[in-house]
Amino acid sequence: MASDEIQSPELSVADQLDSEIASLRSQVESLKQELKLQTATLITSESTRQILQTSSTRANDSSRLQELSKRADEQNAHKQQCLYRACASITTFKVRDPDPGAVDDGKVLGLRFEVMSKSRFLRPYYVMLNRPYPNSRHLRVHRHTVPQCIPLSGLAARHLPPPTAKDDYDAPKKQDLSKFARTLRRELVRYHNRTAVIGDLRSAAGLESKKGKAKELKDPIADISAADAQAKQIRVEWSDGRTGRLIMTDDGDIVKMVVQGENGQDRESVKQLIGESVRIEEVAKRLESA
Amino acid sequence: MARLSLPTTARLSSTLRVDPTNITVIKALNRLSRPSLLSLVLDWLDERNQSLCPPLLRRPDAEEYEDEDDFYPPAQSLSELRELYEAMQLRKGGRREVVDRVLEGDWRYGLSLYQLAMADLQYLYDHPGSLKWTAYRIQRLQTPGHEDDAEGPEIADKESITVPRFHPSTFLQNLQAEVLPDVKAHYNFDRPKGMPLLLLRIFIIDSPYNTDLAVSTRHRGRPGLASSGSSSSATTSFDASRTIYIAFPDASPHIYISKSANAATASSTAGGAAGEAKSLRALVVEGVPKALSRPRERYALKGTGLSTKNLGAMLAVKGAGRANAAGGGWSVYAGTETADLKADNPLQTLKTLPTPPLSDASSANDDTAENTDYGRKRRRLVDPDEAEDEKQQKRARAAAQARFGDAAKVDDGKGVERLDVAIEDPFPTDTAIPPPDGDYDARRGAGAGEPSRRKSKGRKSILDLSLSQEDLEDVSNERGRGRANEEGEESWAPRVRLSFHGSHVFAGLRQLVEAGIVDGERMPGWMTGEEGVTAGAVRHGRIKGFRGSGV
Structure with a gap:
């Protein structure tokens, strides 16, 4: 019994220390996050940009300064990208296919679809397109993250038909990327609206x-x-x-x-x-x- | 038992009892472990299951049970029986004890087909790798515009934007109509825990009857019937290979059809039975699309080139999620974890966007800059070789991350156990050895595979790599063979077939890349699993037929 009595405060002290360490660690994390945020805000502010520009003309310590302005440019570009993404729900980007055997030197066009649900941005859906057809600039869906309940293949067949073969006498089909993107986005949003309304029914x-x-x-x-x-x-x-x-x-x-x-x-x-x-x-x- | 047994097309009832002396019943119970057998028995004793699998109970109004020889006197009530089995759960003992009690005691008059199905499913859940699954895609067919076209070849309706919908009971009804009347089947639906799919077990018996006659091995008091074919056919028809599982993943236009994993061993012992099982499976594969179809809405099954023993892997590649057409390195775009969500949110103003390494210039530069920095610091302390090693290791890890993304981790439970690839690339013409067909073949006969290995070595580093690795064993180079092609001599292509075996093939490849044995940047895409196939032909470094695009 005596040993129990001695042990329990010891244990609790150890526990206390552990929890203290844990809380301190999380505090460090949040402070680091805060620091990052402040740096990002500072670096992209108009006044910082001016200071950077004026001091770059004088050019004393060029390497540090260059790094700083590079960071500022990156952050600015990122900010702009976020703005576009938040406002226009379809955005594009370029990726390189890491596969050495990839077609068209691995050039891939990415479409990014932002979908909101429950007043939050969901993980965007991606559709990657490439140009696998020889002597043709026709696009083809290469990879995508659209779930199976969206009829992506049907939409792709409708709006991004493959080029017709030479011996085919049909009129050459035209691809309409923007229509494809628009209809796909519509399908995605409608699907999420339907699932959201089922959620509303449940909560009601x-x-x-x-x-x-x-x-x-x-x-x-x-x-x-x-x-x-x-x-x-x-x-x-x-x-x-x-x-x-x-x-x-x-x-x-x-x-x-x-x-x-x-x-x-x-x-x-x-x-x-x-x-x-x-x-x-x-x-x-x-x-x-x- | 019905007085008259008329051949019908109706399905077998779940309550139909199978004699406990039947070898199938004994086998089904004996392959379960004691704990799972006991939990199964307790399931049978549940109130809700009483209509399907009632145990033998003593009638309350009957006199004292007198049969002294009865080793397992029937219990008086369900609760008494339940207590008995629960006591067995706490006690240690063999499986034998439970099996005997079930077969000779409480269910001495036979186990219902439902009970058999439950036992089989329990075995499947206990041994998830016991079946090999093949994925098929449900594809909409064009509705023929004219009556004359109806008999024509099936044309896939590529422009269809309806997602096939599946309704279990309607499907079963239609499937029943497709099954021939001289075969009887018992169907059982189940939802395995923790997996978003519906499992259908089909147990097929060769019998025109849907009464006890179909399942009995001896015909009590009917010597005339038992004498000839029916009794012997009844015993042969009770074969485990006549059980087919079909899995319907939720919200995904695919179905998975099982193939007994030990079908190969079965074929060696009883070739006839295995062949029969194969044709039976073909029958089901043929019947399934018809059962899914509706008037003016036809569907067909299309192979996907994916078959594995791991249902988890199947669901990841052909399930409802986002990763279907974004395997390998592309999986960085498919993750929906909180970290992914946070990082890839347009309101996230910090630049922590997940850019896959090697895919854009800036991140690659960052990495190398870091590397050299690191190296410089280290070099002062340790010798340059070690620093170089470290640098390479880091580079290899980055390459692995680039090619495999967040997929193909050893412990993700999505292991594919086999990958078969046939390489159909034309033979490079700048090598010294000219490929004259007949001559070459003759030499090969003597050289037993060695020359073709040596030659293909020069072409790509994949081969010698896989030869040196144990978990990538069994590289079978098929006979190199000349092929007449329209491009003439230049396009001679040796038939090279690679097969990778292991508990998790792609995780193994990833580890090789991380260890620097495989060059991550030069490794072809099909080695990352991003194509989502387990068998395929490779041409120009890519799996043929635009696999992995999900279109």
Whole structure:
């Protein structure tokens, strides 16, 4: 017992020290981050740029100064890139394919699609294009990070068709990169909007929070989830065993809803859930106010 | 049992009982470990499963059980049985004890097909590498514009922008319609834990009946029927190779079809059965696209050149995520970890953008600058050789990061165990040895593979490298062979086939790059796994057919 009593304060002292070290480390990290941020802000400010320019004309210690101005340029370029990315949701960049056997000397054009969801920028989607066709400037999708639920291959076949062979008498197909990018972005945004609205429905039905208002209703909704890859169909399950399926268009207009109860179709619950709504967002609002 | 057994096309019911003396049943239970067997039995004893796998219980109103010889007197209630097996869980003992109790005691009148399916699935979860999976892509076909075109060749609708949707029960109904009436199948859906996919187990029995007759090995009280073909066919039809698994990954237009990993050994022992299993598999592969199709919406399966034992690897390359068409070094663009998100956010004003090394000039310069700095500092302290080594190591690591990105780590659980590549590049013409076909072949017959190895060495460093490495063993150079090509003599191409084996082929390659054995900058792209295939033909340093683009 005595040894226990001695040990426990020792242990706690060790624990205290450990936690102190951990907190100090995290403090160091955040301070470093702060320092970086301040440096970045300072280096790109207008006054710094002026000082750099005036002192570069005098040119005393050129190597340090050059490094500094190089950093400033880089940071400025990055700032500009971020601005473009935040405002125009499609941006392009160039990459080099590291594969030594890559076509076209590894020149790759990257398209970057910014998508926002829940008032946050998601990880952008990338589509890399290259020119694998001999004697042709036609582009082809090389690599991409677009999920499978977006029909990228169909869009690519429509807007970036491969060059026609010589013995083909069809009119040469034209590639339309900007249309491809625009339609792809539209698909991406629509997909995210659909998944977001399903999230809204869930939180409106009190499924997201632990103790929501789910208890207040008589027959609470047990689950709402996307029923297919493209999130165009929504599965609704009630706690009393009714199940429903709601189909919406790409843009979120309600097409149809069917609920199966114990005795076949249950039109009453459909009416209860969607009422006069035309768009899926209205259903979420109805659920919220119910 | 129904009085009349009429041949039908209906599926086998899950409640159908298989005699416990059947060799398949004994095998299925005996290959499980004791703990998983016990947890399985407790699953069977769950209230919800009672309709599918009821154990033998003593009737409450029956008199005292009298059979003195019965080693496993039936329990009185489910809870009693459950307690019994739970006690077994705590106790140490052999598997034998449990198997005997199940087969001779509580389920002495037979295990239902559902129970068999559960046992098989449990084995699969315990041994995830026991099956080899092949990925197929579900591709939309063009709807024929005219009736006459309907019989024509299938043309893929490349411009389709619908993503195939899959509904389990509808799919099963349609698949059932595709299966021939003289074959009966039992279907069981399951969702493995921790994997975003739906697993369908198909167990096929050669029998026209969908009653007990289909699964019985002896026909009680019916000697007339048991005498000839039906009983013997029933025993042969109970073969593990007649089980096919189909996996449907969530939100991905692919399906994975299993192939028993030890099919090769099976073929050596019983060639007929393996061949049968193959044709059965072909039947299913043929039936699946038809079952997925709907009126005016036809689908076909297209091979992807990817087959592996690791479902995790399969899901990474052909799943729902972002990494499908961004393997290898491109995976830096596909990560969705918090760090990736933070670094690659337009609101992130600090310049910490993830630029893959070697891909843009500035970062490469940074690296070298750092390297020389580092080297200079070190040189004062240690001898220059060591510093040089360090420099090279660092360079090799940067190259590995450039080529493999965040993929192909040893412990990522996405290992592919085999990669087969056939190199079809034309033979370089500037070498001293002229390639006259017949002469060369004759020499090869005597030289047993050695000459072709030596020759290909000069072309690329891949070969000698893989020869020197143990985990890249088994480089099989097929017969170098002259091929008549329209370009004439210049395009003579030796048939070189490489196959890489190991628990995680691409991680092994990455380690070789990191160790500086493989030159990371000159290594061809297919060695990084970015093409997402495990078998392919290489021409001009690239896998043929624009693999890895996901289009």
